Amino acid sequence: MSSKMSVKNKRDLLLVTLLFTILGGVFILFRLFAFQGEASTANIYYGTSNNPIVTIDFINYRVLNNYDQQVPSEYTDNYPIIDEANRTVTLLGDYELNGERQIVVIEYNFGAKSVQIIQEQSPNHICSREGISTNFPLICLPNRIRVEFDTTDVDFTV
């Protein structure tokens, strides 16, 4: 009886190992190949809007302010703040500390076609821990700010 159980357990273990191996392999291949195209733009969104507030154009090396972020009147700064010298875009997030909404600072790099959240306040700092991204979206919750990439077939424009 115990010998039969042992064989069954071994088969279960084998099956689980097999499944993990396949899933792991699929995941690695997905990360290596599925997202290999270079981004042409990174779009920065706030809230549920599908219209990006800011578009970072990696092909033509420019940052487009599509429209201003709507913020309550008690916040005196205008957002987004596009700092071309330091290559950052700053938006006002939804997360509050001491009753005050906190900023989210996104750093971009034209050459590497990448972005990174370099400053944000949130309970777990998940989006700033994502590090530099060249293709996977960065979602900042509860700040409700996200960065998504678009790819084209183009590497350069001259």
Next chain:
Amino acid sequence: MKKAFSIFIVLVSIIILSACKKTDSLYEFSFYDYMDTYISVNLYTDSQTKADEYHTYIEDIYSEYHELSTNYEPLKTDSPYLENIYSINQKNNQLIEIDYDLYLLIQKSEEIKILTDGYFDISVGEVVNIWKNIILDVNGDEENTIKEIPEAIFQNALTQVSEIELESNVIELSETDSHYYIQVKSTHAQLDLGAISKGYATQIVYEYLLEQEVKYFSISAGSSSIAVGQNINRDGGVFHVSLANPVQSESTNQTYGMIYVKDIGVTTSGNYEQFALYQGLRYHHIVSPKTKLPMQYYHTVTILGQDLGVLDAVSTALFSMPAQVLDDWLTLHQEELGIEVIQFNYDTTITTYLTDTVFEEYSG
């Protein structure tokens, strides 16, 4: 069963590990302080030490040629260089000792002047400045605003340029005991290396990367000039390079075609980034040494080839040539220089002089 499972695991491992074919890593360097443009270099190499070495060399090159070729500011007091274009422009008719690298750059400029029958000439800075200033003054600081040049300003510019006598062969270069000299034989000529120095520096970087056997790389020197090795991310190693549409009317038609390239340089001279209008025509910063005016034969001239310095200067020269002159010139020199050309003509038609490069023009 055990054997079959082992074989399966080995096969899966091989598939997964074979995906990790790239042993080199991507290194990216960006420079914002040189040649009045954004320069970006991406390359693959196998160690941080090599990447650091490449970074230092590349930055040194752009820094050096920026400092030597600027006509906006004097050399810094602690500069290692003898003179730059700004200081040379203050010392017309004097015999001035210059660094060997600047000597070579000016010498190459003079060779291209002869090659292009005078359509490229670095001694027309005075006239270039007049048109550049008009474009800046008329358009002001507002971005994306193209304005009409007022009649009085346009007529004043015509008067100013007509009063400037462009003398031929004002630059005299000489060498004595490994010391290098320039004498600008004119009371008023101003040198301007803006149409060659960036390409010349990029060519030095390009050749350096090839010497270092870096295979996968790209250099983007501003929005008008690139040099590429091979693209590690594509079969065949090609880069997809779109050509900027100089007459785009909306955001959806920013480009008019695509070229597929590797191991090559590409440079575009165009009238679409800095211009003002007069009677509906674009007046831009590329000034013909023959007429002292910005010409309206083309919106862009794109050149492909192996020498970025030549491409930079020759694209400027071709831009001022009438179509027939350009055609005749290419008949004589295209093969010798190993260049290819794509013109976006002023009437918005496209003319190509291609030998190997695949060009796809977008329809509509």
